[in-house]
Amino acid sequence: MTNFRVSDTSRYLGLxxxxxxxxxxxxELQRQISSGKKFATADQDPVGVAIAQKLHTxxxxxxxxxxxxxxxxxxxxxxxxxxxxxxxxxQRARELAIQANDGTKGPTEREAIAQEVxxxxxxxxxxxxxxxxxxxxxxxxxTEAASFQAVTDAAGTITSVTYAGNGESFSxxxxxxxxxxxxxLGSNESGGGFGLMRDTxxxxxxxxxxxxxxxDLRSNPTALSTDLQRVAGILSHMTExxxxxxxxxxxxxxxxxxxxDHQEMLAATLSKLEDTDIASAITELNQLETAYQxxxxxxxxxxxxxxxxxxx
Amino acid sequence: MGPTLNAILNIGVxxxxxxxxxxxxxxxxxxxxxxxxxxxxxxxFAEEIPLPTVVGTFGMGVKFAxxxxxxxxxxxxxxxxxxxxxxxxxxxxxxxxxLQTALGDINGASIGGGLTNFFNAxxxxxxxxxxxxxxxxxxxxxxxxxxxxxxxxxxxxxLSSGLDLQANSxxxxxxxxxxxxxxxxxDINRIEALGTGTSGDLRDQRDVLLDHLSAYMDISTVxxxxxxxxxxxxxxxxxxxxxxxxxQVVSSGAPPHPEIVSSNNVALATPGGLLSGLAQxxxxxxxxxxxxxxxxxxxITEVNNIHASGFDLNGNGGxxxxxxxxxxxxxxxxxxKADPALIAAASTANRGNSDVAVLLxxxxxxxxxxxxxPNATLNDMFKNMQVKLGSDGNLANQLGEAFKNxxxxxxxxxxxxxxxxxxxxxSNMISxxxxxEAAARVVTVVDEIMDMIINRMGRVGL
Numbered sequence: 001m002t003n004f005r006v007s008d009t010s011r012y013l014g015l016x017x018x019x020x021x022x023x024x025x026x027x028e029l030q031r032q033i034s035s036g037k038k039f040a041t042a043d044q045d046p047v048g049v050a051i052a053q054k055l056h057t058x059x060x061x062x063x064x065x066x067x068x069x070x071x072x073x074x075x076x077x078x079x080x081x082x083x084x085x086x087x088x089x090x091q092r093a094r095e096l097a098i099q100a101n102d103g104t105k106g107p108t109e110r111e112a113i114a115q116e117v118x119x120x121x122x123x124x125x126x127x128x129x130x131x132x133x134x135x136x137x138x139x140x141x142x143t144e145a146a147s148f149q150a151v152t153d154a155a156g157t158i159t160s161v162t163y164a165g166n167g168e169s170f171s172x173x174x175x176x177x178x179x180x181x182x183x184x185l186g187s188n189e190s191g192g193g194f195g196l197m198r199d200t201x202x203x204x205x206x207x208x209x210x211x212x213x214x215x216d217l218r219s220n221p222t223a224l225s226t227d228l229q230r231v232a233g234i235l236s237h238m239t240e241x242x243x244x245x246x247x248x249x250x251x252x253x254x255x256x257x258x259x260x261d262h263q264e265m266l267a268a269t270l271s272k273l274e275d276t277d278i279a280s281a282i283t284e285l286n287q288l289e290t291a292y293q294x295x296x297x298x299x300x301x302x303x304x305x306x307x308x309x310x311x312x
Numbered sequence: 313m314g315p316t317l318n319a320i321l322n323i324g325v326x327x328x329x330x331x332x333x334x335x336x337x338x339x340x341x342x343x344x345x346x347x348x349x350x351x352x353x354x355x356x357f358a359e360e361i362p363l364p365t366v367v368g369t370f371g372m373g374v375k376f377a378x379x380x381x382x383x384x385x386x387x388x389x390x391x392x393x394x395x396x397x398x399x400x401x402x403x404x405x406x407x408x409x410x411l412q413t414a415l416g417d418i419n420g421a422s423i424g425g426g427l428t429n430f431f432n433a434x435x436x437x438x439x440x441x442x443x444x445x446x447x448x449x450x451x452x453x454x455x456x457x458x459x460x461x462x463x464x465x466x467x468x469x470x471l472s473s474g475l476d477l478q479a480n481s482x483x484x485x486x487x488x489x490x491x492x493x494x495x496x497x498x499d500i501n502r503i504e505a506l507g508t509g510t511s512g513d514l515r516d517q518r519d520v521l522l523d524h525l526s527a528y529m530d531i532s533t534v535x536x537x538x539x540x541x542x543x544x545x546x547x548x549x550x551x552x553x554x555x556x557x558x559x560q561v562v563s564s565g566a567p568p569h570p571e572i573v574s575s576n577n578v579a580l581a582t583p584g585g586l587l588s589g590l591a592q593x594x595x596x597x598x599x600x601x602x603x604x605x606x607x608x609x610x611x612i613t614e615v616n617n618i619h620a621s622g623f624d625l626n627g628n629g630g631x632x633x634x635x636x637x638x639x640x641x642x643x644x645x646x647x648x649k650a651d652p653a654l655i656a657a658a659s660t661a662n663r664g665n666s667d668v669a670v671l672l673x674x675x676x677x678x679x680x681x682x683x684x685x686p687n688a689t690l691n692d693m694f695k696n697m698q699v700k701l702g703s704d705g706n707l708a709n710q711l712g713e714a715f716k717n718x719x720x721x722x723x724x725x726x727x728x729x730x731x732x733x734x735x736x737x738x739s740n741m742i743s744x745x746x747x748x749e750a751a752a753r754v755v756t757v758v759d760e761i762m763d764m765i766i767n768r769m770g771r772v773g774l
Binding site for chain 1: 442658698709732735
């Protein structure tokens, strides 16, 4: 190394930038440690930040899809409970139809059965009007309406049941770009797919069947065997409905699992991308501390010795 | 015959005088050890005109030959160029950083985050279109998003006036420097015309001014034989002889900003230095402003188009959800804000229908920009903006750092030649002091000899 002339200013020249370099790095490390994040602005790692932002969007999307799926699942379970209760009621109606058809029942006993059928009819209307979070389960998108309304005669006997809902389905996204229709119609008389209580395609009408059954018990016993067949038909129709709901539930449950796995993966990747490596940050901070002390010590010693120390 | 006693006495006096002058130079150096741009001065001595005699030619003492300014100008050009680049990239980097701040925190609240929350709220609406609380939440998140747009627009406009301010003060400063350089040219010319050597201190002042000027813009300098420094930029004269021309920094009106116009009304295409940094900063700011306005207007158009196809909770057709045109003016429609039931979530007049809410939520994935051949979603638009500013800033930071190092390096090299070293000055001082003492002793010896001759010679018997 060649010797070069050192002026007083040269001796201090590098000192302030050295302090600044160390102090600004210290500040940055302190920020990294206290915030837990490697980067505060995009210019520190443009590409890394771009990837992280994309992953954050995906993460938030997955969380929202899980939330949507949870709601689908909840609505679907509420529907499922109503459908299973309806199945229980119809099973009871079938037992009654079998009893009524055993040829031993007189008018009094038939009237007793008719009254129980009437209760089952009322129970079906009630089940058809159940709600979840204030939304009618079976009204299509006319969720504010009670799905089914009984029409009664002067004596208060139910003579028919009208459907106040429509044939539209609920729709929400359960996985990016994919929507799911998750409500079950009470009736498809105004369009739509499967109708639980009334299905024009399958020729099922729960209420009319029960009304006819009840009326036949009272006034037309010869038709009771047809009623039995019809009640049995309703039972298989409702079982099909329960199976459909099971399908929806397993579909969203699978989606939830998928999203949760995805989130786990995202969390790991994001952590690698964004999180401060605390151990190495603290180690570096300690090294800087030493370097800072050394630089300060050097600064303090500059100019301590000069020719002046030896002049009178 | 050799020199007379009086002549010898005079030799001693020349020594005393010369050393005294040299000590004055040393004192000046020491006093200016921390003066910016000070160039150390060196006393130079020469022999007096000798006295030829029959027995030989006698030296007649010393004369103070002048003050030398110890400076090498070869580093000035590189130093000034590096200084200009450093201030250019420092400004661009700082501006890019401020623009990033305007867009929001990458780890927290930003327009991008606001957008995601808005879409999430719309997703919630798909599973509960009748729920007023959920509708209110959509309005709330939309309000946060519009506020973020407003805040970004406000920060950008404040940055823009900040740049205007900086451009104007740069203009004032440049013109003041040019005036001072011309005035120093005058002083230097006047003093140096006396023929007593260069005027170190005035030249130092002029060099410092030119250093300062080069941080603002690239300059070229030509020194005339009479000590006058002519300054020009882009071939346009800034200082000629004793005349300073003024530049005009035009920061308002149509871009490009800022426009530097010489006194001949010529626009300087590439002024360099801080001025070029300002031009780049204006461009980056304009680009960000345009991007964010495009993003806001795209959001307004897309949301309103879908919203108009829907029905609100009362079964009426959807009215525009957002009003406004750009980031500064985007707002939720007043009627919808007052009554969230007016959000059109349904594709039919049925309350439970959420088809339009699904479409609105899925706008998140729709490629919407640029119009015609879209390849970016709204979120991508934001991310691209962030990344562009990030890489611009990153580049500027790296270059700024690199030029900072060369400025420091060149400064060190200049200091190594120009700078005052107190040790050196003190050594010189000791040497001058001893020489002074010795010359004084010569005077004393001659004095004693004279005393001997005058008072004691020829007094035999007295």
